[in-house]
Amino acid sequence: MPLHAAGAAPGKSGGTSASNYGCLFDTEATLTPLHAFIGPNDSGKSTLLHGMRTLVQFAGSSFQQSEGRWKPFEPYLPMRYPSSQPPRKPHDILLECGVDGGWFAIETGLRGLEERAGERRSSDTSAGDDRSNVGRHWEAHSVLWRRDRRPSDKKILSQLRQARLVRFDPDALREPSGLIPETQPVGFLDDRGHGLAGIYFAIRNRNDDAFSRIVDDVRRHFPTIKGLRIKVVTSSEVVLEVELVNGARVEATRLSEGLLYYLAFAALHYMDPVSLLLVEEPENGLHPARIAEVMRILRAIVEESGTQVLMATHSPLVVNELKSDEVSVVTRTAEEGTRVKRIKDTPDFEERSKVYALGELWIAYANGDDEAPLLEGTEP
Structure with a gap:
């Protein structure tokens, strides 16, 4: 299980975190071997999956740029924070995860590109001032930088072999x-x-x-x-x-x-x-009776191969097949960006769970906007 709450770096709460990655301005999540993200549309569930795939890709290999496109997939380039959440460094992306034995992090951003491109221009007078080509050169190289290198890197990286993301068509x-x-x-x-x-x-x-x-x-x-x-x-x-x-x-x-x-x-x-299997909306196209069987397959993958399975879903039937610590509610506001909270940590969860199955509890207290009835303990 590559991404979880153990082995956090000093000062870290554990799990995974992302800064300035898409809509993830300063987002943390605690994960289990089988885990689902639920919540409104456009809250950041898919971005969380893409961020974790990017993190594992950095750990196992690198990205290359060809004909204006990133290979093997688009890792998301730096974006700006909202004014209420200034970044650690201008425009930087920071992705981090706890694994057995330590903490893995990658950081890259436009500031490093600009500084290095300037150094290259000043030292290469024969090439002229081709800023666009130089910028692309340093952009491609900056993504190879891994932060917090330690003696335990080999053990840590061995747990981050590869990620597979599926959104079947x-x-x-x-x-x-x-x-x-x-x-x-x-x-x-x-x-x-x-x-x-x-x-x-x-x-x-x-x-x-x-x-x-x-x-x-x-x-x-x-x-x-x-x-x-x-x-x-x-x-x-x-x-x-x-x-x-x-x-x-x-x-x-x-x-x-x-x-x-x-x-x-x-x-x-x-x-x-692979170390990490990421599934977008496993319920798509399936009869309700088949959803439980697909979830059985995904849980068997976790138990038999050690692969961690993370998914984004809108189906209460998927959620019904999970435990309370295996589900996190994802919401997003313009001021704070994406926030993640385990459903078991929502107000009155113990009492509510006596009445509702897990998926039905979510639906009963979800408004599809900010999920305030669920997250704030109010009545829908």
Whole structure:
């Protein structure tokens, strides 16, 4: 479990924190191995996930800039604080997390770029005053700086191997995909889920028992389905296909969204493990009865592989599958930015939880704006 409340640096409360990252001006969160962020739209839930993915990417590797775009994904460049929250340094981003044995932090920002670009211009008279190119040069290099280097870095960084973020799109899941060589890890090609057919081809070839277990689960939850096929369409591409109990075959372009989402979550369990799995709205496209099964899959990933699973959700059914310390309420104001509070720490939680299941408690006291009835202990 990479990001949690243990091992905080002196003066830190533990967990994770972010400053000047998108709408996260000075935000802290305490996390569990399986954890969900709930709250109004545009409160910062997705930004929290993206910030944690950026943090892990810094720990394991670096970003590169090509044709004006950041690879492997957009890490979010520095933004300004609101006037009520002055930054530690002008325009700097600061992302920090507690891990077993210590604290990992990265910090970068425009001030360092401007200072270093100025130094480069003054020392390189032959190149002229090409400020835009110099700025891009230092911008690309500044993101490699890691703060608070310590002897325990090797142990800390080993817990921050890789992060995988998914926000599945059924059209991406339907598309043909290439084959995954035996020497390469099994995983999606992007956040949307491209490459699902190739992943199932690899699962079947590398772990036939795992493929059989998935097919058995699909038959149990989708009674009209007899089997799952990976159809070869070219010498280098495959697509998914389903065989029904009546013998008919359904091509990938006609597979239901609910089935595609379920297959994508089922595949996550058998991919190469990562330190951090980030899921945006796991409830999308699923029948209410399938949500509990997806949550069972995500909890099994935590327990069996040690991967930490964090999600952003709007579904009380997702929340109902979690414990009170596994849910945090996220809100945002123009003055303070994003704030995170565990639902178990809200006023009158013990009394309210005797009446409501966890998801229903949230809905009963949520107004979709600032969640004041829940966070301030007032009646809706």
